Amino acid sequence: MIKFFRKIRQQLLAENRFRKYLLYAIGEIALVMIGILLAFQVNNWQAKRTRATKELSYLKDIKSNLSDDIKAIDRVVEFNKTKSLLADSMFYTLDRYSDPEIYMPKIIRYMYTLTVYDVFEPNRIAFDNMVAAENVDLITNGNLRSLLSQYYKKEFNTTTQENVKQRARQLGDYVAIAAFNKQSIKSLVNYNSSLRDISEVEIHKDSKVYAYLFSMLMTTQSHTEILMETHKDIEELIELINQQIE
Template sequence: MIKLFKNIRRKLLAENRFNKYLLYAIGEIILVMIGILLALQVNNWNTTRLLKSKEQVYLKQIRISLIGDLERIKEVKEFNALKASKIDSTFMMFEKTSNPEKYVPTIVNHMYVMNEFDVFEPNTIAFENMITSENIDLITNMELRNNLSQYYQRNFVNSTQERVKEKTRQFVDDISPKIGNRQLLKQFRLRDSHLPNISEVNIHSDKQVYSNLIIMDLSIDGQNKLLDTTAEEIRRLLDLIDNNLKS
């Protein structure tokens, strides 16, 4: 192509057709400039396409993490429902009988749930990978970028969820020595002891036991409200991500 242009210019000069040569040279320069601009535009298109592709890879990974967070919230709430049912059952048992030989075995059976707790923490790996590689600017939707940053920078093990752990431990520390008795130890360890007889247990009238059960139940309610609010936030993030992936 270059050789062809040179031959045309030589021919025009040889024929002493300078004006046509000048016009041709200008036209050739314009064509070269257009070619350069087109090449730059194509390069920009390719760069934009690659950046968009990279953005979508990160968003798809974050989307998977958020769906996992919703499942995790569901698990925590299911455990909380089970724990709350054991607390209710304990109250009902105290209402029905003051005989420790009847209510102590029930409480002991409930303890495997009532002495546990579960807290929600989001899976931050995908988002942290994007932050570590300094690629958060790939997310061009500012609303989505800001909302993701707010979600992942929040301290989820806050006072609400910390209270669940604290009140559960407080309940266990208080009731464990009060519920201990000779028959219970013999049942689980096959050993005799000098512990009080089961008939001497009187937690059914213990104000501290009642107080701990009530506060533990209230802390579960507070955690559930936090989890519900978080689940709504996650669903909004998923909607923003889905809209971004479609664009």
Template sequence: MIKFFRNIRRRLLRENRFTRYLIYAIGEIILVVIGILIALQVNNWNESRKTAKAEQGYLKSLKSDFYIDIKAQDSIIDILNVKIANLDSLTTEVKKFGENINYNKALAHYSYAFGFPEFVSNDHTLETLKSNGNVEAVSDENLRVDLLDYYDDVEVYYREQTAATEIMLDILINSHLFDLMGLREEKYLNQEWFSNLTKKGVNEFTNKAFAYTMIIYSLRDRLQNMRKKAMQIDKNISISQKEN
């Protein structure tokens, strides 16, 4: 094809048909430019298709991550509600010491009050995007902002979760009030030294239990808010999947 066009140009020059040669040369340049533009357009189209396909993959993975998060949040919220109920009942029962405390009831509440499952967000997809410097692969800017905001909340939750664990361990390790088997020994109950010791223990325990209860309330409320955000993000991901 190139040889064909070259022969035409040579023939026009031999015949001194400079005007036609110039027009032909300009036309040939235009054809080349058009060809380049078409090639660029095809290349851009291919790249856009690859980008859209990659985004669909990320959106699918994000949706899976949030499905796991929401399921975990549902389960942990229920458990935290049980912990809160037992902590409230335990504190109420402990304050009855010296009067009509039900030690078996207190021990049962104590057994169920402490300890909670840790929430660990399934953030694999976002971490992959961040490590690759490719967060903008999610084209919806509002969705990107919501994602980063959600995972900021997760980091705050982790810190509060750690604080709750530290308070809990302090109560379990350093609070001697709940040697309930000893408290039920009749031989101790009427002795003044034991009564004074236990009253002091009751005050220390109830103060620590109150702090622990408040942070469990906070964890529950924060997790509920995170769940709402997760549900909305999951919905927005579905919308982005349809638009792309």
């Protein structure tokens, strides 16, 4: 093609047709410029397509992680409800019965759940991968990008969730000391200890047991409220992602 254009130029010059040569040269330059612009547009289109493909991939992965978060929150909330019901049952049992031989077997069953905890940890794999690759700007929706950043900046293992752990341990440690007796050790590990007899246990009169139990219950309920708010935030994020994907 280049040889073809060169031959035309040489022919025009040989025939001394300078005006036509000039017009031809201008036309050739215009064709070259159009070709460059078209190539630039194609490259630009390909770059945009690549960015859009990456954005879609990241958003789908983040959406999958957020769906995992909703399942995790549902699991923790369900556990907290069970724990709160058992705390109410323990209050009722201690208030209704004064005989430790009656209430202690019930309390021991309650304590298996009351002294453990379940907390929420977001699945941040997709978002962290995007941040590590410095591709956060691939998310073209500024509002979505901002809300995702805010969500993943939250520290879920501080304040309330840490209090949930502490209150469970606190209750368990105190009740273990205040309520353990010869019969309970015998039933748990089949060991004849020199501990006091079950008839001497008086945790139904122990104000600390009530205080620790109440504190644990309030913290658990606060934890549930925070998780439910987080649940709503995640649903909004998923809706925004769906809109962006569509």
